[in-house]
Amino acid sequence: MTARAPLPETERFARLRLARTDRVGPVTFRQLLDRFGSAERAIEALPDLIRRGGGHGHDLPPGSVIEAEIEAGTRLGARLIVQGDADYPEMLAAVDPPPPVLWALGAFALTARPCIAVVGARIASAGGQRIARGLSQQLGEAGHVVVSGLARGIDGAAHAGALPTGTVAVLGGGVDDVYPPDNADLYRQIAEQGCVVSESRVGARAQAKDFPRRNRIISGLSRGVIVVEAELRSGSLITARLAAEQGRDVFAVPGSPLDPRSRGPNELLRHGAILCEGLEDVERAFSSLRTLREPPADPPFANAPEDVDVALLEQVAALLSPTPTPRDEIARAVGAPIGTVAAALLELSLAGRATLLPGGLVSL
Structure with missing residues (x-):
C-alpha cells in the first residue's frame, strides 16, 4: 500500500477550524471535503453557500480561537488528529461519517x-x-x-x-x-x-x-x-x-x-x-475474516453542478420535514440527480434550514 502523503499544516489547521464551525457537524464536514477537496477551499466557499441556502452571515471561528485550542492541547501534551491524517484510525474512518477531528493524550x-x-x-x-x-x-x-x-x-x-x-x-x-x-x-x-x-x-x-x-x-x-x-x-x-x-x-x-x-x-x-x-x-x-464497509462507489457530489439552481433548492427545502427522510427519496421526488440534491441539502444545512444525518438521511 502506498503511504499517504501528510496533510499540509495549513490544511490541518483549516480542518480543525471547519470542524469547530457552527452547523458543520460530521456529515456536513465530510460532504464539504468531498465537494471542495480541502477544508481551505470549503472555508472560502462558506459565505456564498450560506447565502445561497437562504442564511445570513456565518459562524466560522476566528483563527485566534483555533490557535488557542492548539496551544492548550500542546501544553497538555495532547496530539491533534484530523480526518486525512495517515494515523487516523482505520476502523473509525470507516464509520459513516467519521469524527472530523480527535484529540489524544x-x-x-x-x-x-x-x-x-x-x-x-x-x-x-x-x-x-x-x-x-x-x-x-x-x-x-x-x-x-x-x-x-x-x-x-x-x-x-x-x-x-x-x-x-x-x-x-x-x-x-x-x-x-x-x-x-x-x-x-x-x-x-x-x-x-x-x-x-x-x-x-x-x-x-x-x-x-x-x-x-x-x-x-x-x-x-x-x-x-x-x-x-x-x-x-x-x-x-x-x-x-x-x-x-x-x-x-x-x-x-x-x-x-x-x-x-x-x-x-x-x-x-x-x-x-x-x-x-x-x-x-x-x-x-x-475467527471468521471480517472486512470494513466499503465506501459508496460514487461520491455524493459526482457530476453535481458547481452552483445549484435556486428554484430547485427551494423545491428540495419544501420536501423536508421533522421526520428524517432518505436523500435518495428527495432526489426521486424532485426528479434531479442525487449529486445535485446532495449539493442543495448541503447549502440548506449550512443556512440552518436542514439537518444532515448519518446514513444519507436529512430532516428540518
Missing part, C-alpha cells in the same frame, strides 16, 4: 491495534464489575485493546482490568475533562499507560449532548462491543445500537432476570446479540 498507536469495547451500567453490581475486570484482563492478554468511556461502574472496571495491556478511554468533554472526578487516579493511569481520546475541544466540559458522540467513537474504534450490565434505557444500549449500525459485533453477558441491570443484555440477546460468557466467545466470533 497518551499512546495513540493503541487505536491501530484490534480494539473491543466493554461497556455497562454506572451503578454496577460487584459481580458485574468483577466480570468486566476479569474479561478485560483476558482480552488484553489475548492481544485486544479494551475501549470504554471512563464512567463509574463497568467502564472503570474494564479500564482497570486492561490497564497493563492497553486501554483507550473516550471522553465526552475535552481530553482534560476528568469525569467523574472520583476516576481521577484511573484517568491519570490511562493517560500514562494507555490513551485518552476526545472529539471535543481541549478544556470543554462534558454536557449531555456529548455522550452520544462519545459512544459513537467507542463503538467506531472497536471490532465489537460487549455489554456487561445495563438497564433498558441506558447509554450502553445506545452504544450497542450504534455498533450494530456500524457493522460491528454486539456481545452481551447474560444475567439474572431478577436484576434490572440484566434486562439490557438479556434484551440484546433476544435480538441476536452474541452470548458472551468469556474470552472464548469473543475469539470464536472474530
